[in-house]
Amino acid sequence: MRMNSIILGLSAGLLSSTAFAGDVRVMWYSDGVEGEVIQDLLNRFMKDNPGINVILDNVAYKVVQEQLPVELEAGRGPDIARVTNIKELADHWLDLTPVIADPAYWQTNFGDQFDWMRPDGSKIIPGFMTQITLTGSFVNKTLFEQAGVPIPADTATWDEWIDAAGKVQQSQQLNAAFAIDRSGHRISAANISYGANYIGGDRLPAPIDAGTKAFAEKLVNWVADGRMNKEIWVSASGTTYRAGADDFINGQIAYYYSGSWQVANLASKIGKNFDWVATGSPCGTAACTGMPGGAALVAIKYTKTASEVGKVMDFLGREDIVREFTERTLFLPAHKGVLAGKIDYKTDDENVKASLEAFLKASGKIAPNAAALPAWKWGTPVYGALVTRISQVMAGELKLDEAFARIDEDIKAQVAEASK
Amino acid sequence: MADVRNGIATRAGAMILAPVGWLANLFDAPLRMLQRRTGSNGMAVFFLAPNMLVFGIFVLFPLVINILYSMTGGGALFLGDRTFVGADQYGRLFSCGSYLDPKSCTEDLFWIAVWNTLVFVVLQVAMMVAVALVTALVLNRELRARSFWRAVFFFPVLLSPVVVGLIWRWILQRQGLLNLMVFEAGGTPVNWLVERSWAFTATIMVSVWAHVGFYSLILLAGLQAIPKDLYEAAEMDGTRPLRVFWRITLPLLAPNLLVVLVLTLIRAVQIFDEVYVLTGGGPGTSTLFLTQYIYEVGFASMLRNPGLASAASILMGAVLVVLTLIQLGIARRNEQRGKMR
Structure with missing residues (x-):
């Protein structure tokens, strides 16, 4: 009897830390007040959709940058995430097309940035930009x-x-x-x-010019x-x-x-x-x-609650919701309808x-060269090499010519490694 | 009265130990049976198994995985998805015109980190041992409020390395506390974390400040174990204090010093957290140490290279093993010499 009670207690403990069907977990980072605004919006969503429990995990930006990719590689992670390294992780995003109410609405209003967040040549709808x-x-x-x-x-x-x-x-x-x-x-x-133009004829990084x-x-x-x-x-x-x-x-x-x-x-x-x-x-x-550039809200393809994720994304992508989010966070919106209308930013400043x-x-x-970069998968190694080597020149460790040679070598090595 | 007290103590002891005895008896029969079947060697394996299992899962298995990773390439995280490249990652790390000139190496940042770590280890270990020794000698004297001073020196050890890094960053940054004091004293403020030599010195000073309390404590324990009569005899003979230190204190403290040396050395090679927060490896790459290099290649950069990071960490581990073996060898030789005397 006593053993049964212990097993029952342990089971309850385990269940409490496990996601229930209907739970949608969102990994979110904030630069300003957007964490509070999104929580407010999600509370409103849950009130209207009592069967769906959205859990907002507010994390540091570093967690999104460093831990999320590892989780995704392991086939795990949240159901939805707010990310900035959108293109590099594009293989992990869920195609929302079958689970959202009106894919044509998404295409019309967010379609300009879809190539920023999906693998080259893909036609999926992975999410939308929370801000440009x-x-x-x-x-x-x-x-x-x-x-x-x-x-x-x-x-x-x-x-x-x-x-x-x-x-x-x-x-x-x-x-x-x-x-x-x-x-x-x-x-x-x-x-x-x-x-400058970073993109070579073969879509691989060109030598720095x-x-x-x-x-x-x-x-x-x-x-x-x-x-x-x-x-x-x-x-x-x-x-x-x-x-x-x-x-x-x-x-x-x-x-x-x-x-x-x-x-x-x-x-x-x-x-x-x-x-x-x-x-x-x-x-x-x-x-x-x-x-x-910007931050995108994307659905993760390892989710077990895809239809609930679709409902959450439909809600957050609604024109009135995007408008409210934009006006309260003082962000630049990606939504074409919102951009076409008047944005009344909530500030007296x-x-x-x-x-x-x-x-x-x-x-x-x-x-055009700048507009092409968010949809180009090799931007990150170029940015990294530039910072690393130019800093060394500023610190007196390298001469400019040496730095330029190193930048090209670093980029080439990273592309070769990633292509293995 | 004393008999009564002893009787009560004996009964209390028996009551406390009774469950232990009962438990031991519970296992007695099955263990005897096991011993009959497996012999005494089998029993040794049986008792070692749990420890070996933990060691295997948490030490040996990750080590083997790390070695395997170091022989793979590509951006995939899972070993099964990665391309086998043999010793290519090691070849890349060792591809150098001259090891003394990192600029001639393919992975120049690795060699910059190696040389920075080497210089850091030499200077930091020397300073750590010297400061710990002096601190222990001072704290071993009859001071007023000795316990308070011991606590003061030990306190930084309790702080998280990130907190240590942040505190010192606030002190050393351009508009930090130190520059305020320099300015108030009529001096010219210095950009402590941007000037190469100052930043490197700062990493040594901060790491010594953060850990010296722990090593002082080890040495203090050694000092207190030295028999007092040796000092009394030396005093009666009129031996000078410096000679007492060289002839009595230092030789008898040698085992503790060796422990401190081994621990300091290992910790110095592994330096990462407080330096990462304090200088971020800068200015330039002047405080980029091996662990940060491994972290950045394996985790922090957007296009991660787990293969190269694993190869670098295996090399670093190998160096640590060699250093530890050398020091253990020296310790064993000293022990044997002591016995011969």
């Missing part, structure tokens, strides 16, 4: 005004921007004039503005002359990501190159400390482009409104 991001710059207007330096025009080049920020640095005795996030994705926008070399040289020189914040790029090795947002938030730099996803973060942390605005991407010799308008405007100036 675009790299771009932010200016501390107050510092520029105090320094008496006019903010450069939309058509200003990288050199003109850095010269202007350098004048602010000198006038306001700042530690550095500007910062760029330590990310190959970020500098790729500038590389492409100087004419004059465009990439031109901007890499500028970066190294800006670190050497003290205008670019050395800490962001030099104080780490390998592909480690470092953002320069804190320096901008603390008023220690006049100019910051990052992306649209920073808007909510800057708004909440800067508050009324100073005026700031987004200004799109500076120009190079070939374009004035930012890099598009004029800096935010102006910045979002600037990013929406800049999204019309994306160069």
